[in-house]
Amino acid sequence: MISAPAAARRWTRGFRSSVEVMRIPAAVLLPGLAILLIVAFIAGVGIGAVRIAPQQVLAIILHHAGVELDVAYTHQQDSIVWAIRLPRVITAVLVGSALAASGAALQGMFRNPLADPGLIGVSSGAALGAVTSVALGIGWFGVATMSVCAFLGGMATAVVVYLLARHNGRTEIVTLVLTGIALNTFAGAGTGLLTYVASDQQIRAVVFWSLGSLGSATWQGVVVTAPFVLFGLAVLPRWGRALNLFVLGEREAHHLGLDTERVRLELIFVTALMTGAAVAVAGVVGFVGLIVPHLIRLVAGPDHRLLLPASALGGAALLLIADLVARTIVSPAELPLGVVTALIGGPFLLVLMLRTRRAQGGWG
Amino acid sequence: MTEAAPVLQAERVGLQVGSRWLVRDISLNVGTGEVIALVGPNGAGKSTLLRLLAGDVAPTSGQVLLDGRPVSSYRPRDLALRRAVLPQQTVLQFAFTAKEVVELGRGPRRGAPNDEEIVRESLERAEVDHLAHRVYPSLSGGEQARVTLARVLAQETPILLLDEPTSALDLRHQQLVMRIAREIADAGGVVIVILHDLNLAAAYASRIGVLCNGQLVADGPPWETLTESLLSEVFACRVTVTRHPSHDCPVVIALPAFEPNGAGGRAS
Numbered sequence: 001m002i003s004a005p006a007a008a009r010r011w012t013r014g015f016r017s018s019v020e021v022m023r024i025p026a027a028v029l030l031p032g033l034a035i036l037l038i039v040a041f042i043a044g045v046g047i048g049a050v051r052i053a054p055q056q057v058l059a060i061i062l063h064h065a066g067v068e069l070d071v072a073y074t075h076q077q078d079s080i081v082w083a084i085r086l087p088r089v090i091t092a093v094l095v096g097s098a099l100a101a102s103g104a105a106l107q108g109m110f111r112n113p114l115a116d117p118g119l120i121g122v123s124s125g126a127a128l129g130a131v132t133s134v135a136l137g138i139g140w141f142g143v144a145t146m147s148v149c150a151f152l153g154g155m156a157t158a159v160v161v162y163l164l165a166r167h168n169g170r171t172e173i174v175t176l177v178l179t180g181i182a183l184n185t186f187a188g189a190g191t192g193l194l195t196y197v198a199s200d201q202q203i204r205a206v207v208f209w210s211l212g213s214l215g216s217a218t219w220q221g222v223v224v225t226a227p228f229v230l231f232g233l234a235v236l237p238r239w240g241r242a243l244n245l246f247v248l249g250e251r252e253a254h255h256l257g258l259d260t261e262r263v264r265l266e267l268i269f270v271t272a273l274m275t276g277a278a279v280a281v282a283g284v285v286g287f288v289g290l291i292v293p294h295l296i297r298l299v300a301g302p303d304h305r306l307l308l309p310a311s312a313l314g315g316a317a318l319l320l321i322a323d324l325v326a327r328t329i330v331s332p333a334e335l336p337l338g339v340v341t342a343l344i345g346g347p348f349l350l351v352l353m354l355r356t357r358r359a360q361g362g363w364g
Numbered sequence: 365m366t367e368a369a370p371v372l373q374a375e376r377v378g379l380q381v382g383s384r385w386l387v388r389d390i391s392l393n394v395g396t397g398e399v400i401a402l403v404g405p406n407g408a409g410k411s412t413l414l415r416l417l418a419g420d421v422a423p424t425s426g427q428v429l430l431d432g433r434p435v436s437s438y439r440p441r442d443l444a445l446r447r448a449v450l451p452q453q454t455v456l457q458f459a460f461t462a463k464e465v466v467e468l469g470r471g472p473r474r475g476a477p478n479d480e481e482i483v484r485e486s487l488e489r490a491e492v493d494h495l496a497h498r499v500y501p502s503l504s505g506g507e508q509a510r511v512t513l514a515r516v517l518a519q520e521t522p523i524l525l526l527d528e529p530t531s532a533l534d535l536r537h538q539q540l541v542m543r544i545a546r547e548i549a550d551a552g553g554v555v556i557v558i559l560h561d562l563n564l565a566a567a568y569a570s571r572i573g574v575l576c577n578g579q580l581v582a583d584g585p586p587w588e589t590l591t592e593s594l595l596s597e598v599f600a601c602r603v604t605v606t607r608h609p610s611h612d613c614p615v616v617i618a619l620p621a622f623e624p625n626g627a628g629g630r631a632s
Contacts (some may be wrong), residue, residue, distance in 0.1 A: 257444030302458035
């Protein structure tokens with residue numbers, strides 16, 4: 001992947017000059033991202049307080065799959081890989097791909113390069129759900145209570161946003177965005193109020209969650225999250241062509257034969273499901289859903305048929321790397337994952353915005 | 365007037381937004397082989413009428429029929445196989461190339477074996493084939509308008525609804541667009557086109573509909589509709605109408621005037 005500022009520079013130049021675009025073809029990009037993902041995955045499993053060589057990682061994973069390799073490893077290494085790191089990196093793959101693919105889909109649907117899954121209220125709703133469970137001491141689902149409440153909160157908020165924005169059987173994108181903002185604000189206020197009444201220890205749990213972390217990843221978490229994310233990743237590419245039409249504009253998409261209202265409803269449902277599951281298991285991990293689709297567009301163009309799968313692969317790889325940084329850079333302590341992604345994402349967003357503004361002479 | 369069975373019919377359609385009628389009580393029958401120009405001052409309801417004909421919005425009163433069936437009863441895909449719509453302007457936030465934009469026009473017919481060929485022909489017909497691999501947002505307004513026209517042509521529909529297709533174009537390309545409209549009508553199609561240039565309308569349209577304050581105040585061949593008295597009143601501007609030096613069509617010339625509200629002429 002190229003560096004963000006260089007990519008942004010190239011992008012703006014593309015806007016202004018008459019130079020024909022250079023794009024990495026799908027046949028190169030997808031295998032390239034897959035290799036990056038595999039390398040990041042093995043590094044994620046191998047690197048940490050106890051180092052485990054790549055061939056040992058492979059041997060341990062295959063051992064649990066019933067295949068024995070002639071590679072020596074200790075019992076301790078086996079339990080670290082199997083019980084701690086593997087569920088963690090798999091969760092990173094699920095969360096990263098869910099956020100990035102949803103971001104790509106929502107940016108296309110909203111025709112807005114700055115849209116991300118938070119826009120339809122999933123993140124703030126999930127935060128409200130999580131804080132509610134903590135502050136009120138709800139314990140219906142044992143250790144998973146916070147995640148379940150976060151998921152329900154996220155889904156409920158997305159549904160409310162959609163229903164409020166719907167009018168006479170139609171939903172205008174601008175109304176949808178504004179409704180999302182209003183609901184986000186409202187959920188934020190609710191979270192703030194509950195934080196006010198919570199104890200110090202509860203606040204600590206909430207803050208840790210709201211900054212995002214994979215530290216509490218477990219196999220149970222993987223098993224619960226995977227169906228939602230894999231379902232979303234399996235069906236999202238179906239809307240690749242529809243999203244390309246959406247980029248022309250809602251009315252134009254309709255002129256070209258798209259049932260825009262139905263597609264919008266389906267897209268909101270699927271992305272809310274994926275993002276809700278991701279946020280429930282990892283907390284609020286910002287910017288992945290925003291940055292990854294942009295990076296892919298910069299190198300490979302805006303065609304959603306490629307953008308959706310490429311974003312999923314890229315998002316998974318980026319989150320693996322970010323998590324690796326989060327847990328090794330201040331070892332033995334751990335940085336919150338959301339802080340690492342925001343540290344990468346904040347400057348990137350600024351550069352992107354400034355470059356675009358310069359190229360277009362302002363926003364819209 | 366053509367005796368062909370009406371393909372697109374507006375039956376006393378009206379659209380009310382809030383307490384205001386954007387268009388009211390308009391009846392219009394359009395048959396194959398016709399190029400109908402809709403003209404009128406800003407805010408007269410031309411684009412609203414086009415949106416009603418396109419099935420974008422449901423009329424508050426009356427109905428729009430396509431091949432005898434209400435437009436609202438069509439599935440979006442079936443509608444897209446019958447009619448294409450050229451919007452006033454298409455703004456893209458993402459860097460699709462001109463060719464990719466035109467390929468999107470194949471949407472309702474995706475997977476047809478001649479996709480590639482139709483896309484290439486459409487690009488050539490709108491004279492934008494040299495821009496095929498350039499990024500749409502980097503094109504000039506007129507180039508974007510022609511790429512969008514190519515996209516509409518790639519949809520291969522018998523009915524074209526064009527909203528000011530010539531306003532961003534130079535002299536040559538204005539003629540090009542209207543010639544294409546004429547060709548499509550001559551091939552058995554239907555073209556409804558909103559124009560501000562009355563002389564383009566006079567030269568190419570078989571019929572002209574004049575809109576004013578949401579109502580259709582005239583509908584007929586150019587010589588019957590583009591009259592000095594009607595245009596002066598509708599546009600609140602003094603005009604003179606003369607004969608084209610080489611073609612049998614009217615030419616409208618706005619006269620410099622000192623109206624109390626300072627309305628200026630648009631025709632050139």
